[in-house]
Amino acid sequence: MNDKKALVTGAAMGIGKATAELLAQKGAQVLIADIEEDALQKTAKEIEDMGGKVITAIADISKEKDVRTMVRKAVDEFGQLDIACNNAGIEGEMALTANYSLDEWDRVQNINLRGQFLCMKEEIAAMLESGGGSIVNVSSILGKVGYQQAPAYTAAKHGLLGLTKTAAIEYAQEGIRINAVCPAFIDTPMLERAGITTDEEVKEQTIGLHPVGRLGHAKEVAEAIVWLASEQASFVEGHALMVDGGYTAK
Numbered sequence: 001m002n003d004k005k006a007l008v009t010g011a012a013m014g015i016g017k018a019t020a021e022l023l024a025q026k027g028a029q030v031l032i033a034d035i036e037e038d039a040l041q042k043t044a045k046e047i048e049d050m051g052g053k054v055i056t057a058i059a060d061i062s063k064e065k066d067v068r069t070m071v072r073k074a075v076d077e078f079g080q081l082d083i084a085c086n087n088a089g090i091e092g093e094m095a096l097t098a099n100y101s102l103d104e105w106d107r108v109q110n111i112n113l114r115g116q117f118l119c120m121k122e123e124i125a126a127m128l129e130s131g132g133g134s135i136v137n138v139s140s141i142l143g144k145v146g147y148q149q150a151p152a153y154t155a156a157k158h159g160l161l162g163l164t165k166t167a168a169i170e171y172a173q174e175g176i177r178i179n180a181v182c183p184a185f186i187d188t189p190m191l192e193r194a195g196i197t198t199d200e201e202v203k204e205q206t207i208g209l210h211p212v213g214r215l216g217h218a219k220e221v222a223e224a225i226v227w228l229a230s231e232q233a234s235f236v237e238g239h240a241l242m243v244d245g246g247y248t249a250k
């Protein structure tokens with residue numbers, strides 16, 4: 001990673017934060033982006049305190065202008081963009097498909113699918129300028145299997161894997177590798193908000209879905225992302241790597 005120029009969206013907390021920290025630890029310069037300004041600055045300070053090189057961008061990935069400005073900032077400040085991790089996402093409300101509101105459907109697609117597409121568009125353009133790079137999209141086990149009462153999230157995460165594969169084969173010959181990770185339930189603020197880690201009974205039920213018998217840690221997903229982004233994964237293209245404690249092996 002030495003001196004690679006990287007960008008991570010949704011990096012104020014959770015998986016994005018762990019990924020930005022790991023990239024910085026391994027010597028990359030990292031632009032971290034999020035909509036949560038205070039939490040983002042806190043993450044930046046933590047990375048700086050451990051000797052990492054970091055810059056920040058307040059960017060809502062569902063807004064084309066924000067995404068453009070974010071990628072441009074990385075290129076302007078670093079000279080080029082080598083690595084992008086498209087991680088920002090929301091859980092969305094839980095409801096059966098026939099009861100799912102169109103507003104909520106649109107909100108989830110706008111961030112979890114349209115937003116990821118906007119990021120990829122700008123990142124690929126930047127990487128083409130400098131002769132290549134590596135993109136890792138954060139999908140989910142719900143990019144591979146269904147989940148009751150999460151129609152919008154599940155559809156968006158499936159869509160993201162389709163987009164990953166399509167862009168991967170489009171740009172493979174231009175030196176851009178595009179892959180995805182599919183985490184199962186990871187102990188982050190998202191699970192707290194969803195009430196999964198705050199209710200002991202729900203937490204135990206959720207743990208029981210994972211053959212390894214526990215929830216995942218953000219750092220474990222970050223390790224997979226950083227590996228996919230690195231030269232170690234030079235022949236890995238258009239892949240969806242399960243980081244799921246065996247969830248989808250059942």
Ligand code: NAD
Pocket residue numbers: 009010011012013014015016033034035036059060061062087088089090091111115138139140141182183184185186187188189190191
């Ligand atoms: P989190 O809520 O802990 O962190 C997500 C971050 O993204 C937050 O800092 C939030 O402010 C930011 N964000 C949200 N909307 C944004 C937007 N429009 N623009 C920019 N930033 C935005 O969530 P997490 O658990 O770390 O999840 C990260 C990614 O991993 C998401 O894409 C999520 O769908 C995926 N994922 C999470 C789990 C899990 O169990 N935690 C499992 C599978 C996949």
